[in-house]
Amino acid sequence: MWFRNLHLYRLHDAPQLDAAALEQVLGEQAFRPLGGSEARRLGWSAPAGRTDTQLLHELQGHRLLTAVRQERILPTSVVREEVEERAEAIETSEGRKLRRQERLTLKEQVFEELLPRAFVSSQRIDLWWDASRKLIGVNCASRKRAEEVLDLLRETLGSLKVTPLASQTLPMRAMTQWLADTGARPADLIIGDQVELKAKGDDGVVRGRQVDLDSDDMQQLLESGRQASKLALQIEGVMSFVLHDDLTIKGIRFSDAALDEAAQADDGDDALVRLETDFVLMAQVLGTSVDTLLQWLGGEAGQVREAS
Template sequence: MWFKHLHLYRVHDAPTLSDNDLSAALDEQAFRPLGSVEARRMGWSAPAGRGSQQRLHEIQGHRLMSALRQERLLPASVVKEEMESRAAEREEAEGRPLRRQEKQALKEEIYEEFLPRAFVRTQRIDLWWDTQRHLIGINASSRKRAEDVLDLLRQTLGSLKVTPLATRATPMRAMTEWLSDPEKRPATLALGDQVELKAVSGDESVLRGRQIDLDGEEIQTALETGRQATRLAFTIDESLSLVLTDDLALKTLRFADALIDEASQADDGDDPVLRLETDFALMTQALSRTIEQLIEWLGGEATPASPTP
């Protein structure tokens, strides 16, 4: 259940829905497996897995939903290779080169023929909705996947106005200061061992370091040349380790052993739903504290841009 990544969004004027109404809306957009001629599909599934039909879990204002995304993996190179082979055969048989429109039609024909035989990849993406703080966090590896889930939620609710969470000080500026000047680091922030430094002029090359001393001479020399931090690993208050990116995404989340132990020692009677809700409650408490701390360190929340309906 524990999130690995988090993309954060501020919710504006959210529709007022009871848990029952939201559950019914999720049921209407429930996931169905891909048809033989479909390239991709997304819908809502039960966060607790196959043993549950419950698509919404709500604990003290924190809502958990899970989207399931399926897509057929048909590499463009496979279609292109087959198209070129068939085109060559036709050109030889007809004694003339095929026109562009004919090759495009042949390509589409091959795509439709190969699609039902393509491998299917299934991906689950969890969504956390903090209704008290008007915040949505999506456990997705990329911003694109997070936006896909938001689109599904908009379709489910009819409308939803959100903007990416933004702060007055940019993460890039703050992370660069924390690296270059230890006096400006928050007291409860401990540097990790990963960093990404980008040149802001010239070739805009990127210097990436892993398992490296971030206070070492190599990093400090790079900062002195004008590079700025676009990713930085650190731990907050010894409770949560993460990699912060320049677009305020939280990557590679690692929760403290004490928190994981607390969750594992909870009496859930081997009930998967109760286990899920226990983990979710403890996780969201830790994430809420972390997000509030980050917003404070970054100068407070910025005035949001026009929300996306």
């Protein structure tokens, strides 16, 4: 249940649905396994897994949804090899070269024939919806997959206006400044040991893991004009993560204190209670962490900052 990655979106003008109404519309887009000729399918599934049918868990203003994505994996090399074999057979029997359009038609035929026999890959993608903050976070590594889940939610609700969360100060600029100037770091920010630096030109990317980011070598790279596109950070006593230049958060590790609190909660050996306990604790940590991160970055883009 504990998220590893987070693609964050600001929610605008969300449809007003209570838990019962939302559960109903989610059911209309419930996941069904792939049919024989389908390449991919996406639908809602129970966050608790096969032992439960509840598609929505809502606790203290936080909503948990889970999408399941299935896709048939048909390697391009397999299709190409089959097309070549069939094309060669036709050319030999008819004594001529196949035209380009004939090869394209043959490729489509091969793909349709092989698709039902292809391996099926399944992926579960969790979505956290903070109703009070009007914030949505999708737990997956790929921005493309996150957008697919949002498209499913949009189709489910009938309308959904979201935009990627953005900050007043660009993450790349802030991360570079935090590396270059220790005095610019917020009091509760701890620099980790992982970084990715990009140059403005075509000088490639420098990546470092388990390195001292306050070293002279790092300062020389920054002085040469490189900027931080990824940086390992820690909110002291809360969680650690790698911040990306598009405000994506990856490699999340929750603090021992948060994990201990979850472990000590009495769930009565009920898997559903355990899921909900972990989720609400995690959601609270994520919510306050996003607030802190935006504060570090000068607030959210498009919002007027109050004078201090």
